[in-house]
Amino acid sequence: MKTFNTAGPSIPGDHYMLDPLARIDLTEIEALIDAKRYFVLHAPRQTGKTTALLALMHHLNAQGRYRALYCNIEAAQAARGNVHEGMAAIVNALASAASVYWRDEAAAQVARARLHEAGATDWVRATLEAWSRHSPRPIVLFLDEVDALVGDTLISLLRQIRAGYAQRPEAFPQTVVLSGVRDVRDYRIHSGGEIITGGSAFNIKAVSLRLSNFSRAECEALWQQHEAETGQRFDAAIYPELWADTEGQPWLVNALGHELT
Ligand SMILES: Nc1ncnc2c1ncn2[C@@H]1O[C@H](COP(=O)(O)OP(=O)(O)OP(=O)(O)O)[C@@H](O)[C@H]1O
Ligand SMILES: [Mg+2]
Incomplete structure (x- = not known):
């Protein structure tokens, strides 16, 4: 029997649900992905972002043109400004996403192998490069809870994505979607006494889409x-x-x- 969901993302079959793909502009999103654009999806807490991104991942994977992956990087929040710990948490989150959603233990291993190398500020970029080079289809990556990160950890993540961007789609994801409560433009990142805005750290963003409430x-x-x-x-x-x-x-x-x- 289905129920009204009051905790966590809604699951088709378990919960009463509105079609999550009808809540987003699927045509626009598919056009952005086809055009190799990177973008932001944001909305206040408990609006259905995660539910929509999971549905989008399954939709894209079923279509078979892209290899889509949802990854929640909230665990990196505990690292605060510690870049080494933060990047380790993100790489581990990528590895477990590959294992859970792609059932691809080799990809998970490629990610985890980074953790034994020096240069934490390059681990995420190097993982995404290696995955993209070996992927049969261009990768579309959804990073959820990006704004749980703060300070240098957030800056490092944004810079690594920006660094790989020019190599897409052969050696970096076709599309990366950043999801969270705020738009990147509104991230105010404190780093060494300075305030850097998300917009300057992530100036490759094409658009910001906002998920609205139900009508x-x-x-x-x-x-x-x-x-x-x-x-x-x-x-x-x-x-x-x-x-x-x-x-x-x-x-x-x-x-x-x-x-x-
Ligand atoms: N497609 C949907 N149909 C019906 N209810 C939904 C749908 N998507 C989300 N909800 C409702 O919203 C709640 C939160 O969903 P979800 O976790 O996807 O949102 P979120 O925006 O990712 O939240 P958070 O910002 O806390 O991570 C669900 O528990 C459910 O009550
Ligand atoms: Mg969520």
Whole structure:
């Protein structure tokens, strides 16, 4: 039986869901990827970014033109400004993503092998270069929770991506998407007493896409999935009040659905 999801990304089959690919401009995103552009997807907490990126990865992999990978790099947050620790956390996150989503232990090993080399400020770039050179299809990489990183760790990541950019797609990903709460432009990175803005550290970004809240019609469609599945009715008279309480905020829409049922 499906439920209203109140914790973590929504999973098709487990949760009542709106099609995550219908929430983003898929045509625009596919055009950006075809044009080898790098871009940002941002939205406030609990809007459905991770759910959408996972769906996009599965969609692209099913199409078969690209090799897409979702990777959450939040673990690097604990490293704060320690670049060596931060890059190790990111390389480990890439390795486990390759293992989980690609089931590619060789790729995971290529990433982990970096950790035994000197030069942590090049580990991520070198991993992505090696993966891209050996990949049967151009790689599309989604890096989620990028703005969990701070200071020199964030700068190092952005610089490594910028350094590899010119070699795409043969020796670097066709597209890298940075996802988080803020747009890179609004990252204010403190480094050695100086403040560097994300925009200057990542001036290869083509556009920033923003994920919005649900429309009224989408909210009602989601609540009605429960009606269709269980026969338990939502009295339509309650919709205006539910809208006033949630304004379409995706998590709240689910949480109220959960409470009411
Ligand atoms: N396609 C969807 N259909 C219905 N509900 C959704 C959908 N996507 C997200 N939600 C709701 O939003 C919540 C958060 O989803 P998700 O974790 O994908 O968001 P997020 O923007 O990545 O959040 P965070 O910023 O905390 O990482 C889910 O628990 C669910 O309640
Ligand atoms: Mg998320």
